[in-house]
């Protein structure tokens with residue numbers, strides 16, 4: 001059975017899309033810890049990020065870097081932080097989080113409350129900067 005993230009990449013479940021190529025897909029996290037919090041996934045179903053072969057993992061990181069550059073262009077931040085957990089969704093993903101301070105990467109607290117319109121606006125801005 002397809003994972004929820006496969007269904008998102010296939011357009012079967014709606015998302016706030018940020019970027020896509022033939023191998024990877026990026027979209028806003030629905031429960032962001034910071035504005036612009038984005039997930040990068042491989043279209044191929046792999047549960048654990050570190051089971052991805054080296055060459056593909058390299059391409060995934062290069063794709064994530066392009067997403068991070070687009071985030072930096074539209075969101076005020078010192079850095080784009082990167083996290084990998086995968087405890088909730090069994091489809092490998094990289095969290096890309098625009099941060100001003102260390103605590104912006106805290107996953108255990110209350111998430112931001114952003115409307116669908118706000119998420120849509122942020123996704124559009126990042127998407128327009130993606131090169």
Ligand code: AMP
Pocket residue numbers: 004015028029030031032039084085086087088089090093
């Ligand atoms: P984890 O697997 O622990 O890395 O966490 C999964 C992440 O996916 C969480 O930050 C969720 O908010 C996010 N998430 C789960 N379902 C969706 C969805 N349908 N759209 C966007 N983000 C999601």
